[in-house]
Amino acid sequence: MRKPIKTPRRVGKRSNLILQYIRQEKRSTIIKKLDTIFSKIIKKKYQGKCVKCGRAGQGVSHYYSRKHLGTRWEESNCIWVCWACHFHHLEHFKQPGEWYHSYMIKTLGEDGFETLKIKALGITKWSTSDLKILLMHYEREYHL
Ligand SMILES: [Zn+2]
Numbered sequence: 001m002r003k004p005i006k007t008p009r010r011v012g013k014r015s016n017l018i019l020q021y022i023r024q025e026k027r028s029t030i031i032k033k034l035d036t037i038f039s040k041i042i043k044k045k046y047q048g049k050c051v052k053c054g055r056a057g058q059g060v061s062h063y064y065s066r067k068h069l070g071t072r073w074e075e076s077n078c079i080w081v082c083w084a085c086h087f088h089h090l091e092h093f094k095q096p097g098e099w100y101h102s103y104m105i106k107t108l109g110e111d112g113f114e115t116l117k118i119k120a121l122g123i124t125k126w127s128t129s130d131l132k133i134l135l136m137h138y139e140r141e142y143h144l
Pocket residue numbers: 050051052053054055081082083084085086
């Protein structure tokens with residue numbers, strides 16, 4: 001049998017309830033919720049229009065793919081696009097194309113892009129609690 005997790009005595013009743021809430025949800029559920037809310041945030045930022053062609057967009061495009069956890073929920077790593085542009089103009093053999101790279105440099109600047117690159121390619125480990133806190137932050141911040 002698993003030992004119950006002891007919380008420090010200093011932690012008050014309210015904080016205890018928050019900690020319990022944080023621990024309750026499965027990691028995969030939290031990630032799914034984060035992806036959903038993040039997609040809504042990016043859509044809102046671009047008013048639902050594809051950055052490349054201006055038509056109605058359908059989803060988020062990550063410059064550094066979603067497997068890079070350091071930038072998976074980073075606004076500067078994402079744009080809102082239609083699927084046609086996503087597949088035909090932005091990605092070439094699963095790599096961001098030239099247009100996408102130029103767009104990133106134009107919007108972030110060389111330094112900003114370098115910062116993003118370091119964040120994406122570095123090793124990022126999210127604890128389940130950290131993910132939950134990020135989700136709570138987005139939920140509160142954006143009221144979506
Ligand atoms: Zn498009």
